[in-house]
Amino acid sequence: MKVGIIGLGQMGSGMAxxxxxxxxxxxxxxxxxxxxxxxxxxxxxxxTAPGDACRGDAVFTMLANDEAVTDVxxxxxxxxxxxxxxxxxxxxxxxxxxxxxxxxxxxxxKGQMFVSAPVFGRPEVAASGQLxxxxxxxxxxxxxxRPFLEAIGQKLFVISTTPKDANLIKLSGNFLxxxxxxxxxxxxxxxxxxxxxRRQYVEILTSTLFDAPVYKTYGTLIAQDRFExxxxxxxxxxxxxxxxxxxxxDLKVPMPIGSLLRDRFLRLIATGGASLDWSAIGSIAxxxxxxxxxxxxxxx
Amino acid sequence: MKVGIIGLGQMGSGMAxxxxxxxxxxxxxxxxxxxxxxxxxxxxxxxTAPGDACRGDAVFTMLANDEAVTDVxxxxxxxxxxxxxxxxxxxxxxxxxxxxxxxxxxxxxKGQMFVSAPVFGRPEVAASGQLxxxxxxxxxxxxxxRPFLEAIGQKLFVISTTPKDANLIKLSGNFLxxxxxxxxxxxxxxxxxxxxxRRQYVEILTSTLFDAPVYKTYGTLIAQDRFExxxxxxxxxxxxxxxxxxxxxDLKVPMPIGSLLRDRFLRLIATGGASLDWSAIGSIAxxxxxxxxxxxxxxx
Numbered sequence: 001m002k003v004g005i006i007g008l009g010q011m012g013s014g015m016a017x018x019x020x021x022x023x024x025x026x027x028x029x030x031x032x033x034x035x036x037x038x039x040x041x042x043x044x045x046x047x048t049a050p051g052d053a054c055r056g057d058a059v060f061t062m063l064a065n066d067e068a069v070t071d072v073x074x075x076x077x078x079x080x081x082x083x084x085x086x087x088x089x090x091x092x093x094x095x096x097x098x099x100x101x102x103x104x105x106x107x108x109x110k111g112q113m114f115v116s117a118p119v120f121g122r123p124e125v126a127a128s129g130q131l132x133x134x135x136x137x138x139x140x141x142x143x144x145x146r147p148f149l150e151a152i153g154q155k156l157f158v159i160s161t162t163p164k165d166a167n168l169i170k171l172s173g174n175f176l177x178x179x180x181x182x183x184x185x186x187x188x189x190x191x192x193x194x195x196x197x198r199r200q201y202v203e204i205l206t207s208t209l210f211d212a213p214v215y216k217t218y219g220t221l222i223a224q225d226r227f228e229x230x231x232x233x234x235x236x237x238x239x240x241x242x243x244x245x246x247x248x249x250d251l252k253v254p255m256p257i258g259s260l261l262r263d264r265f266l267r268l269i270a271t272g273g274a275s276l277d278w279s280a281i282g283s284i285a286x287x288x289x290x291x292x293x294x295x296x297x298x299x300x
Numbered sequence: 301m302k303v304g305i306i307g308l309g310q311m312g313s314g315m316a317x318x319x320x321x322x323x324x325x326x327x328x329x330x331x332x333x334x335x336x337x338x339x340x341x342x343x344x345x346x347x348t349a350p351g352d353a354c355r356g357d358a359v360f361t362m363l364a365n366d367e368a369v370t371d372v373x374x375x376x377x378x379x380x381x382x383x384x385x386x387x388x389x390x391x392x393x394x395x396x397x398x399x400x401x402x403x404x405x406x407x408x409x410k411g412q413m414f415v416s417a418p419v420f421g422r423p424e425v426a427a428s429g430q431l432x433x434x435x436x437x438x439x440x441x442x443x444x445x446r447p448f449l450e451a452i453g454q455k456l457f458v459i460s461t462t463p464k465d466a467n468l469i470k471l472s473g474n475f476l477x478x479x480x481x482x483x484x485x486x487x488x489x490x491x492x493x494x495x496x497x498r499r500q501y502v503e504i505l506t507s508t509l510f511d512a513p514v515y516k517t518y519g520t521l522i523a524q525d526r527f528e529x530x531x532x533x534x535x536x537x538x539x540x541x542x543x544x545x546x547x548x549x550d551l552k553v554p555m556p557i558g559s560l561l562r563d564r565f566l567r568l569i570a571t572g573g574a575s576l577d578w579s580a581i582g583s584i585a586x587x588x589x590x591x592x593x594x595x596x597x598x599x600x
């Protein structure tokens with residue numbers, strides 16, 4: 001089957017690889033065309049306008065934020081103008097609940113299908129087709145998207161028939177990861193200031209109560225003050241906390257750790273940490289304990 | 301070998317069972333004698349004063365708090381008065397860093413050995429000899445304690461030669477668990493108020509990013525508002541956060557989530573939740589979102 005992919009960042013490129021490996025014919029678009037070259041070598045059709053990526057059975061969007069998605073969907077000649085009736089737009093970007101609802105409404109009006117399908121997993125997981133995929137949409141739309149979702153994901157969770165539900169779960173999941181980062185940052189400040197070995201501490205935690213990949217990944221990064229290169233940049237983490245809090249405000253749900261995390265990201269970015277991995281908020285507690293220099297760049 | 305156990309709560313009783321199973325001869329003491337009866341049937345020697353439990357190669361203390369440990373150690377006829385030179389006191393209670401240092405000094409003055417050996421694991425894990433044991437003390441003391449520690453634990457981590465270091469790591473671990481509880485509480489308030497299925501949500505989390513027992517255990521309890529009977533009562537959780545913050549204050553380490561957790565426990569206990577499991581702080585976010593009744597007893 002034929003499928004478009006709009007957005008070839010680390011995640012989108014990985015998903016495109018998985019779709020190719022599964023035997024699908026792919027059409028790729030990226031604002032910066034150079035990122036399409038490795039895929040072109042492997043047989044992808046490269047196009048120069050988002051609308052041209054909409055000529056297949058489905059089109060994925062995997063973009064950085066609401067603004068980028070809004071642009072490729074609603075601009076003249078974009079997805080809304082170009083997608084065939086009955087074809088499906090699969091939105092895998094981490095976007096706001098509000099935009100997800102707007103996309104649902106717009107596609108429905110045009111007789112197009114829409115599935116929300118945000119994913120859990122870092123880029124290397126995307127490239128190996130082992131993402132966890134959260135999906136929500138009408139039964140017809142999910143059925144149509146399924147062959148493509150199964151190509152990118154090892155696990156597929158069908159949440160509900162309302163696309164925005166999958167976005168809320170994705171945002172809440174990123175909130176929980178940020179909680180892990182901040183709590184590890186505080187614990188590592190405590191045991192580090194007591195003079196204990198931070199790496200041994202992470203090994204103990206992750207071989208007992210906290211043997212989940214998220215503790216291993218972020219515990220190791222924070223214990224070693226290794227925030228460059230960014231696997232997931234601080235402004236993206238900040239955006240996800242902002243979107244989680246926006247959903248919480250709409251629903252009237254106070255989230256005190258959420259509010260604390262918002263301030264952590266603001267501070268990280270205000271003090272020179274915008275290019276660092278989002279786990280660099282985990283160095284702030286050590287800075288405040290006087291055992292790491294300030295400026296969002298621990299260990300220097 | 302012969303070993304005493306002072307404190308036969310759920311954890312101490314489980315550890316006593318494991319020591320019996322490993323072939324050690326055990327002497328048990330508990331303030332409420334009835335709790336010793338099941339162990340007496342299995343061959344334990346039951347004594348009526350803490351000092352009488354100190355006639356072996358080692359004596360464990362597994363008590364609720366600093367006050368209880370101080371009492372059995374320093375009272376007339378207690379452990380300090382009764383333990384032989386060269387015998388070892390193994391302190392497995394979750395106590396303050398300050399008391400651990402005081403115990404170290406007092407035993408050293410008397411020519412007795414002291415090992416700090418707090419554990420991770422719930423009572424059923426203690427009874428099956430599968431605890432994770434954090435231990436710290438002089439090499440001689442750890443060597444002497446080792447046969448007993450290996451009887452109660454599946455994993456033994458030797459932290460350092462300074463007993464209080466093991467206590468700090470234990471307290472920081474309980475802080476991290478409380479962070480998991482509060483963050484799950486906030487996430488479940490958000491997705492619950494959006495009308496999504498809380499149990500399915502926990503299943504998704506724990507089969508993807510958060511596949512650690514601590515997320516499964518507490519996610520399930522919070523999603524189902526099941527806080528009775530208490531596996532670990534709220535006042536014990538409150539105590540552990542208090543001790544973590546006391547250590548942090550001594551070391552001058554600000555811990556913003558720690559401060560937030562202190563207030564959560566105060567509120568839970570102030571509003572009738574003292575008999576509930578400590579995971580009941582995870583219902584507060586839902587109360588504040590208007591989807592659970594107040595009073596620390598969600599779901600009623």
